Amino acid sequence: MRKKMRLVLVGLAVAATAAVATPTVAAATDDDGSAAAETNCAREFDEAQRVDMESFRDYDLATWTAGHDDDAITVLAQGLWFQGRDTIAAVLHRHFEDRENIWTWTELTRAVDGCKTGTILYDTTITVPSANFSQRALVSVTYTRKSGKWLSVIDQGTLLPTT
Numbered sequence: 794m795r796k797k798m799r800l801v802l803v804g805l806a807v808a809a810t811a812a813v814a815t816p817t818v819a820a821a822t823d824d825d826g827s828a829a830a831e832t833n834c835a836r837e838f839d840e841a842q843r844v845d846m847e848s849f850r851d852y853d854l855a856t857w858t859a860g861h862d863d864d865a866i867t868v869l870a871q872g873l874w875f876q877g878r879d880t881i882a883a884v885l886h887r888h889f890e891d892r893e894n895i896w897t898w899t900e901l902t903r904a905v906d907g908c909k910t911g912t913i914l915y916d917t918t919i920t921v922p923s924a925n926f927s928q929r930a931l932v933s934v935t936y937t938r939k940s941g942k943w944l945s946v947i948d949q950g951t952l953l954p955t956t
Contacts, residue, residue, distance in 0.1 A: 834908035834938065841943035842913055842936070850896045854889040858882045862937065862944040870930050870952040895920040898932075911936045911943070916953075929953040 841860065848856035861878035868874040875881050888894050898915045905911040912935045920927045934948040 831907050835905055838905055838911045838936065838938075838943050842911075842934075845934075845945065846896075846898055846915075849888075852889050852892050854882065854886075857889075860943075860945055862939065862946045865945055866947045868947070868949040870950040893921060893923055895922065901931075908938050910938070917950075927955050929955050 844856065845860050848860075858878060861881060863878055864876060865878055865881060866874060866876045867881050867884075875884050896917070896919055898917045901914045901916055903911065903913040912933060915932045915934070916929070917932050918927060918929045930950040930952050932948060932950045935946055936943045937946050938944075
């Protein structure tokens with residue numbers, strides 16, 4: 794029972810925070826609101842969120858962590874929350890060390906405000922085959938663009954029934 798509870802907590806933490814980080818990407822040369830700048834920002838945003846999700850899936854802690862804002866906030870599906878890039882990485886360290894979780898996601902929708910903010914809603918599943926454990930959650934991630942980089946500032950998971 795204790796092991797299963799630990800797996801549930803790890804699973805909740807993993808599912809809720811997987812989308813928190815986004816790696817550094819090249820900055821658009823102009824944030825003046827022009828069509829070219831907005832196109833560059835949208836392309837950078839798309840690349841950043843893709844690398845964010847893939848680095849979590851591929852257990853690349855350095856890349857995943859680099860995409861967090863220093864004061865990023867993660868709200869887990871069961872209501873626990875954590876603030877700060879290093880704190881969030883410490884909470885999820887087992888995912889990166891154990892390398893046994895299978896992380897999948899489907900983007901449901903996104904909204905991007907030029908070169909300022911972006912939000913994506915994912916349908917996610919984390920599976921731990923060795924524990925016969927699977928958990929599904931909606932994960933909403935909000936990114937902001939600081940110093941020419943898209944960074945995750947807040948994410949929140951909502952537990953969904955497993956089908």
